[in-house]
Amino acid sequence: GNSVTQMEGPVTLSEEAFLTINCTYTATGYPSLFWYVQYPGEGLQLLLKATKADDKGSNKGFEATYRKETTSFHLEKGSVQVSDSAVYFCALSGGFKTIFGAGTRLFVKA
Amino acid sequence: NAGVTQTPKFRVLKTGQSMTLLCAQDMNHEYMYWYRQDPGMGLRLIHYSVGEGTTAKGEVPDGYNVSRLKKQNFLLGLESAAPSQTSVYFCASSPTRAGGLGTETQYFGPGTRLLVL
Numbered sequence: 001g002n003s004v005t006q007m008e009g010p011v012t013l014s015e016e017a018f019l020t021i022n023c024t025y026t027a028t029g030y031p032s033l034f035w036y037v038q039y040p041g042e043g044l045q046l047l048l049k050a051t052k053a054d055d056k057g058s059n060k061g062f063e064a065t066y067r068k069e070t071t072s073f074h075l076e077k078g079s080v081q082v083s084d085s086a087v088y089f090c091a092l093s094g095g096f097k098t099i100f101g102a103g104t105r106l107f108v109k110a
Numbered sequence: 111n112a113g114v115t116q117t118p119k120f121r122v123l124k125t126g127q128s129m130t131l132l133c134a135q136d137m138n139h140e141y142m143y144w145y146r147q148d149p150g151m152g153l154r155l156i157h158y159s160v161g162e163g164t165t166a167k168g169e170v171p172d173g174y175n176v177s178r179l180k181k182q183n184f185l186l187g188l189e190s191a192a193p194s195q196t197s198v199y200f201c202a203s204s205p206t207r208a209g210g211l212g213t214e215t216q217y218f219g220p221g222t223r224l225l226v227l
Contacts, residue, residue, distance in 0.1 A: 032214065034215065036216075042220060042221070043200050043202075043218030043219050043220050043221050044202075044216070044218045046215050046216075046217075049215060093214060096158065096160050096166075097143075097155060097158065098143075098204075098216055100152055100153045101152065102150075102151075103152050103153075
């Protein structure tokens with residue numbers, strides 16, 4: 001069945017550091033891929049998405065490219081800020097449901 | 111446009127009590143979902159609905175029931191609460207993908223924090 005695996009956290013970085021959070025998936029067909037972000041005390045919200053192979057999703061300085069050959073959708077940001085501290089979820093949609101990864105907590109220190 | 115709203119925000123129950131969590135969305139979405147989020151467990155799907163009058167079981171349905179009598183509302187019921195149901199509950203809704211083939215971006219409510227003593 002479909003599944004998503006993302007790197008375990010927490011990830012702790014200093015402000016302005018480069019961020020990578022790895023995500024790989026297993027899926028049949030052609031799912032859409034997503035990154036969601038959850039700030040403390042809030043629900044998840046969409047950060048970016050890609051709907052087909054080689055698409056790049058981007059938002060707020062974050063980027064991820066849908067790599068079908070490596071079944072990956074790694075999240076990157078060139079320079080993180082303290083305000084980026086949150087939990088990040090990789091996800092894929094297939095059928096009627098969305099499959100979420102376990103989440104990666106990011107701490108950014110000033 | 112309120113998006114997805116959840117009622118209540120916080121509730122304390124005693125073991126054996128019942129309650130209903132209400133989710134409402136004003137985006138005319140077909141699909142709606144109930145998840146629970148527990149520390150270290152990510153999101154787990156409880157039940158979902160692909161349209162008014164239809165519901166289906168998710169990953170962890172035991173101890174919960176749902177109803178979708180109106181397209182905009184999705185109710186989650188706990189008939190006899192247990193301490194294991196202490197969690198944060200999130201509702202989400204989603205439009206269909208182009209062509210109606212499955213779900214797309216999910217829009218989440220702010221969550222309901224439930225404590226069962």
